[in-house]
Amino acid sequence: MCGISGIYNWESENQVDRNVLVEMTNTLYHRGPDDSAFYIHKNLGFGFRRLSIIDLINGKQPFFSPDRSVILICNGEIFNYKELRKELIAKGHVFTxxxxxxxxxxxxxxxxxxxxxxxNGQFAFALFDANKQELFLARDHFGICPLFYSVSENAFLFGSEIKAILKYPYITKNVDLTGLDQVFSFPANVCPTTLFEGIKSLKPGHYAVVKNKQVRIEEYWDLEYPDKSQPTSTKPETYYVEQLEELLLQSVKYRLNADVPVGFYLSGGLDSSVIGSLIRHVQGESSRSFSICFPEKEDQGINERKFQRIMSGYLKSEHKEIEFNWLEIDKKLNDVIYFSEAPLKETYNVCSLALSDRVRQEKVKVILSGEGADELFGGYAGYKFDYQRSNTPTDKDLDHLLEDQIRQNLWGDPDFTYERNEYDFKDTKTSLYSNRLNELYESFDCLKQPAIDHSKIKGRHIFHQRSYVDFKLRLAGHLIADHGDRMTLANHVEGRYPFLDVNLVEFVKHLPTDMKLNGMIEKYILKQLAYKYVPEEIISREKFGFVAPGSSQLLKSNSEWVNDIMSYERIKRQGYFNPDNIERLKKLYRRDDFILNPPYDDDLLIIILTFNILLETFGLPSL
Known part of the structure; x- marks a missing residue:
């Protein structure tokens, strides 16, 4: 992957400032340390940082049409490019x-x-058509590649990361309060909202056309699950397993294509083990694998080393274990926030950053990972809870009815429960907010706005409802964003995700739901396939939810910088949170007997801590 940025001034006579474009683009050096390029013509400027993966010599950007009227820069990979290339050559196009x-x-x-x-790929690109005087931008189906934009009085700006846009001299830095509110209520920001006022994220599966000072956003793809009125496929189980195997093998084959070394992450769980085994099947030999493990005795409850070693031994992979000591958190958390550009709800991104750093040291540029399987096949506890609730009718009191109203706003369905009772949690949130923030609360309350397109879950099976919301909120906003793309590219490594292949997803969405959650067996069909490729010990192990030490441990460590950034005086001066209530929480979190139980309990103080780091890192103002 790479990093792209651009300026499109509204007035044609307003020449793009090269120094500004260079500064914007160079903030993305970590995404593309191998090369850089700049294109400026009158009021248009494109900046590009390259991470060389395919055609290391000739694959420099921008690319131009033969008459140079169309200019392209792209961050990402097009996996089916060989088939498309043949088609285009047959039509008379000549490639450079x-x-x-x-x-x-x-x-x-x-x-x-x-x-x-x-x-079929992971991409974010910008293309300018000089004949139409039109700028065209697009982002891949699942949002693997980021693309941010801002519309100012003078220009349209875009970049692979927000930090590029912040270098534009006329950008005013402010916190988007709805973005802050979303971080407390959801797994991450809900696209297109970010933590930066006036800077938006182009939604996955969408494109933008910029022309005549107007920006038009259109959807070209979405995860359209069948509604309940459509007939359910009744083919034998073996058919579904065989089709899944064929599509996954093709997906892995696509994602192994590179002119540089390729490896894979091995967590010890089912998803990464399946990917590792399919890599070996496609290549005829295994690849390099990388895992995080923990040497300290007190961390053995979260240590998956045993299963990682079983799987790496089974695959005969060249395996690297990265031993992580949690004392490193306070040294790395600032870096994590710089690359994430958002507050976090847990600290395990620090592990992800350490993992990609080791990959870089081993001179591996591409890594395959198992993200997407939980959302496709029902790997989270919420899918089981839905199954249980559907068989347990409940009477509704007044609080339930008030919660129904919030759910109607968010999901368009008062009976859909996502992560929590938002009506109850609203009191917790507002108790953390400062008096000034509470005065403004009605203007930024994220619970009043739709979190998704309601029509996409209306009339769908409860499994598909949750899967759709997970894809939009958990996957796109968090797992392949701050946890995926940002943590790999921070160390010049490209992440690829075989479960997030558009052909595969189109097939899986039509599977009968009992092929995904069979009674209380999650990922049923994936497990049936796995018996051909993975040791039974991996398949039958209990679902493992990785939990990293959080703010309680950081506070107990008595770190000087943590104490400073969470001090009463600083909280009061910044004006976003109630310093008295934060002090009460800090006292609670420091108690020896205090325990959080993620994912059911929120680490409220880690959100506040990382938000304060965000303010400092990006020079955002106090309220």
Whole structure:
């Protein structure tokens, strides 16, 4: 992957300032240390940082159409580019490189924005059509590659990360209070909202057309689960397993294509073990694997080393264990927030950063990972809870009815429960907010706004409702964002996710739900496939939810900088939170007998701590 940035001034005579464009683009050095390029023509400027993965010599960007009227920069990979390339060559197009993303240019010449329906990949690109005087931007189906934008009085700005846009001299830095409120209520920010006022994230499966000082956002793909009125497929189980195997093998094969070394993460769980085994099947040999483990006795409850070693031994992979000591958290947390550009709800991104750092040291540039399987096949506890609730009718009191109203706002369905009772939690949130923030609360309350497109879960099976919301909130907003893309690219490593293949997802969404959650057996069909590739000990092990030490441990460590950033005086001066209530929480969290039970309990102080780091890191103002 790479890093892209750009400026499109509204007035054609307003020349783009090269120094500004260079500064914006160089904030993305970590995403592309191998090369840089800049294109400026009058009021348009494109900046590019390259991480060389395919066609190391000739794959430099921007790419230009033969008459140079169309200019392209792209962050990402097009996995089906070889098939598309053959099709385009047959139509008479002549390529200048063997780089995968060059196909976008010629697909645009053939199909316009319809090109998006032909791509299988992870991408965020910007394309300028000089004949139309039109800027066209798009983001992949699942939001693997980030793309942020801002509309100012003078220009349209975009970048792979927010920090690039913040370098534009006329940007005013302010906290988006709805973004802050979302972090407390949801797994992460809900796209297009960010923590930065006036800076938006282009939604997954969407494109933008910028022309005549107008920005038009359109959807080209979404995870459209069948509604209950559609007939359910009744093919034999073996058919589904065979189809899943074929699609996963193709997905892995696509994602192994690179002109640089490729490895994979091995957690010791089912998802990464399946991916590792399929890599070995495709290549005829195993690849390099990487795992996080914990040397301290007190961490053995979260240590998966035993299963990692079983699986790496089974695969005969060249395995690297990264022993992580939690004393390193306070040294790394600032870096994590710089790359994440958002507060966090837990600290395990520090492990992800350490893991990608070791991958970089081993000179591996591409890593495959198992994200997406839990959301596709029902791997979280919430899917089982839904199953139990559906068989247990409840009477509703007044509090239930008030909660129903919030759920109607968020999901369009008063009976859909996601992570918590938001009506009860609202009191907790507002008790943390300062008096000033509570005065403004009605203007930024995220519970009043739809969290998703209601039509996408209306009339769907409860399993599909949760899966859709998980894809939008947990996966796109967190797992392949601050936990995925940001933590791998921080160390010049590209993450690829075989479960997030559009052909695979299109198949899985039509599977009968009991192929995913069979009674109380989660990931049923994936487990049936896994018996062919993975030791039974891995398949039958209990689902493991990794829990990293949180704010309680940081406070008990009496770290000087943690004490400073969480001090009463600083909290009061910044004005976002109630310093007296934060002090009460700190006292509670420091008690020897205090225990949080994630994912059922929120680590409220880690959100506040990392939000305060965000303010300091990016120079955001006090309220």
């Amino acid at each position: 490189s063997d780089c995968d993303v060059e196909v976008i240019l010629y697909l645009y010449l053939e199909y316009g924005v319809g090109l998006l329906n032909k791509l």
